Every structure is written in structure tokens, then in C-alpha cells.
């Protein structure tokens with residue numbers, strides 16, 4: 001037996017350390033489809049409680065949309081369950097190519113390749129398109145999956161301060177001698193809900209002959225007038241060299257991701273990206289579902305318009321109630337509590353009031369920046385948001401944080 | 416040692432790595448062991464020094480220990496500037 005008592009003890013102690021630090025992640029079990037209202041078993045063994053979900057990435061409310069579910073059923077019947085192969089051996093169906101073409105059209109790019117997830121897209125793209133003669137310059141707040149992909153690449157890596165264009169320009173100058181320069185950011189930053197200034201960034205990239213990669217996972221389908229993403233919002237469609245995005249959030253919420261952009265760069269991913277070469281791609285049933293999502297949003301902005309209205313209502317309501325929010329105009333609305341324990345307490349009390357929202361604290365967000373990250377959905381009706389707002393106000397009153405500034409909250413609860 | 420160099424390096428470290436202006440650093444503040452510069456971000460500091468002083472620091476010499484304080488960094492730069 002190689003797994004000796006000593007080895008077991010070491011891992012047990014490590015886990016205990018995570019628990020003692022209050023960082024142990026506990027799942028809550030949902031017994032219903034993902035939607036604005038869900039049935040939750042929490043704590044484990046407790047009777048089911050119906051709550052309003054305000055922390056899903058279900059931005060367009062399509063996760064359990066009847067037409068998407070129906071299309072997935074039909075896809076299952078017509079194309080089967082699994083491919084039992086990676087793409088380039090015998091794992092590519094007509095519908096995979098069809099979805100890639102639809103995405104290229106939707107995102108306004110030259111070509112697209114699917115990945116099992118956006119995590120995989122980000123893990124594979126950098127090493128596929130860059131070499132050790134190149135440099136990657138990333139925003140300091142990019143998503144963990146980009147950081148992992150950057151670590152897997154042999155190109156030099158440097159960072160610039162979050163959304164600081166002057167600092168980015170300095171870095172472009174510092175690395176001017178590198179063969180290729182790739183600037184990397186999230187379109188919408190997942191923890192803060194702010195957006196990258198893509199118009200200024202594209203201008204800088206043009207000035208210094210650099211390429212730009214944007215992870216639009218929290219934007220695709222709803223940011224911009226017709227929901228194309230952050231590049232549409234900033235008027236730079238066609239100028240982003242690589243977009244990576246996920247189907248695990250707004251675009252149906254199941255799973256899968258892609259790299260979309262310049263024809264040659266996408267082709268390099270097909271030839272070299274390891275998650276594409278060595279892992280099965282999206283199952284046919286999911287491809288069929290995402291194709292239906294594309295049908296629903298390609299020429300119809302109803303859902304993203306509703307999401308925009310809901311977001312406005314939600315931000316305004318929380319602001320008027322006296323909460324401290326992170327500025328922005330995206331459906332990611334962080335309610336700042338600063339103290340880790342306070343974020344846990346508020347989350348627990350909200351659950352009692354019938355609202356499911358999770359507290360985030362270090363190391364997911366910086367020390368002293370604990371928060372409840374709320375996320376608005378087009379699946380929310382006004383009565384959901386009104387009820388959720390009432391719950392937030394009730395709990396906010398209990399902890400006497402309404403109308404208080406950051407400094408006052410920290411003074412009372414610590415950070 | 417060139418006192419000027421120390422101030423240039425210190426200013427670069429403050430501008431580059433401190434997010435919060437209220438923090439202070441001295442020539443002997445531990446940068447890497449003190450968690451101010453992670454070993455990942457050392458890259459830009461190394462490139463800055465190489466460009467600024469027209470030197471080349473071999474990777475084998477660019478250790479976290481050699482980069483741990485402004486004073487140590489200046490010793491390293493002078494070592495290669497003399498070559």
C-alpha cells in the first residue's frame with residue numbers, strides 16, 4: 001500500500017488547514033434545472049428550499065430554455081451521444097463545423113475552432129501561436145485560466161496594472177524588440193464586472209504593432225448593442241486578433257469554448273493546441289444546443305435588451321438602498337463588504353430570506369475586498385429582482401451597512 | 416555605488432509593483448521574500464535594468480535572492496555593467 005498513514009495524514013492536515021483558514025469550499029446541491037428560481041438542499045440533508053438565484057452566469061436565461069432543451073434532444077437523436085475520438089481522428093461532425101461558422105459570423109471574425117471548454121481554449125492558445133522569441137503582456141486581473149495558459153507557453157510574460165493604459169504603453173515600449181507582442185485581457189472582468197477599454201487598447205496595439213487577445217466569456221451574447229461582445233461595445237469589431245469565449249455562461253450555460261479570430265492564428269490552434277489535439281471536443285448534444293442558442297440571438301436582441309433593463313434596475317436599487325458597489329454597467333454587480341466573515345454571514349442570511357448569492361473573499365479576490373458577487377439574468381422577472389432587493393435591504397439593515405462608506409464598514413468589521 | 420542608480424531602481428519598483436501609494440519602501444525592503452514582487456513579475460524588472468544600463472543579466476544570475484532588495488539589485492547591475 002503506497003498510500004501510507006503518513007501520506008494520508010499529510011493531506012488530512014492540509015485540508016484541515018484550509019478549513020481552519022475558513023477557505024473550505026462547500027457545495028450546495030440543486031435539485032432543479034438552472035433558472036431564476038431553484039430548489040436547493042443546504043446544508044446537506046436539509047429539506048429543499050426554493051430560492052432566487054442571483055449568482056449564476058446564466059446571463060441570457062437560456063440554461064433551461066425549452067427550445068434549447070428540445071434542440072439538444074433532437075441533436076442527441078440525430079447525431080448520437082459521444083464521438084469516442086478527438087477532433088482530427090474521427091471526432092468532427094458536420095454540426096461542429098456548422099457551429100464554428102455560426103460563431104465566426106456572430107463574433108465578426110475570420111475563423112473559429114471549438115474547444116472542450118474555454119479553460120482549454122485559454123490553456124492551448126498561447127503555446128500554439130507564440131514562441132520563446134515573443135512576449136505576452138497581460139492585465140493583472142485576468143482570469144485564472146488565462147494565467148494557466150500563459151504559464152504553459154514559452155514566450156516571455158509581463159503584466160500591466162489593471163486597465164492602466166499608460167502602464168500598458170510602457171510595457172509595449174519595454175518589449176519593442178520582441179518578435180511578436182500579444183496583449184491579453186478579459187473583455188468583462190469576472191470579479192469586478194468592469195470592462196477592458198478595447199478602443200484604446202486596439203489603438204495602442206496598432207501603434208506598437210502588437211496583437212490583442214480578449215477573453216469574452218462574460219460578454220458573448222449580451223455586451224454591445226447586438227450582443228456580439230466587448231469589441232462591439234467599444235466599436236472595434238474586426239480588430240481583435242483573438243477572441244476566446246465559453247458556452248458555459250450566457251450562450252446556453254452547458255459547456256464548451258472556442259478560439260475565434262485571424263484565420264492563420266485559428267489554424268495554428270488546429271495544428272498545435274494541445275487540448276484540441278488530445279481531448280475530445282464538445283459532445284454532439286451540446287453542439288446542437290449551442291446552435292439553437294445562436295438561432296435565438298443572431299438576429300434578435302430581445303434577451304440582451306431585457307438583461308440590460310434588469311441590470312439597470314438592480315444596480316439602481318442597490319445603490320439607492322445604500323450599498324457600496326463596484327462601478328460598471330455589466331450584469332456582474334459586486335456588492336462590496338470588504339470583510340471575509342461579513343460576506344459569509346450576509347450570504348447565509350440572504351439564503352434564509354430566499355436569495356442564493358455567494359460571498360467571495362481572499363484568495364478569489366484581493367485581501368480586504370470581500371464581496372457578494374451578484375449576477376443579473378434575462379431569466380429574472382421584475383418580481384424576482386424586487387424580492388431579492390427586499391432581502392438585501394433587510395440583511396443590510398441587520399448588519400447596519402446601508403449608507404455606510406467603505407471606510408465605515410471596514411472600521412466596524414475589519415478587512 | 417552610484418546613488419543615483421539606487422533611486423532610479425527604487426522608483427521603478429514603487430511605480431511598477433505598488434498598487435497603493437501609501438506603502439513605503441527602502442533600499443533594503445525585501446521585495447521578493449516580502450511578497451511585493453512575485454518571481455513571475457521579476458521579468459519586467461530584469462528587462463528594465465538590461466535596457467536602462469545596456470547590460471545582459473544571464474538567467475542563472477537573475478535569482479530571487481539577487482533581486483530581493485534594491486541594494487542587492489544594484490550590486491548585480493554593477494557586476495555586469497563592468498563587463
Ligand SMILES: Cc1ncc(COP(=O)(O)O)c(C=O)c1O
Pocket residue numbers: 117118119120122143145186190215217218245246247248255256257
Ligand atoms: C473569464 C473566464 N474565462 C474562462 C472561463 C472558463 O470557462 P469554461 O467553463 O468554458 O472552462 C471562465 C469561467 O469561469 C471565465 O470566467
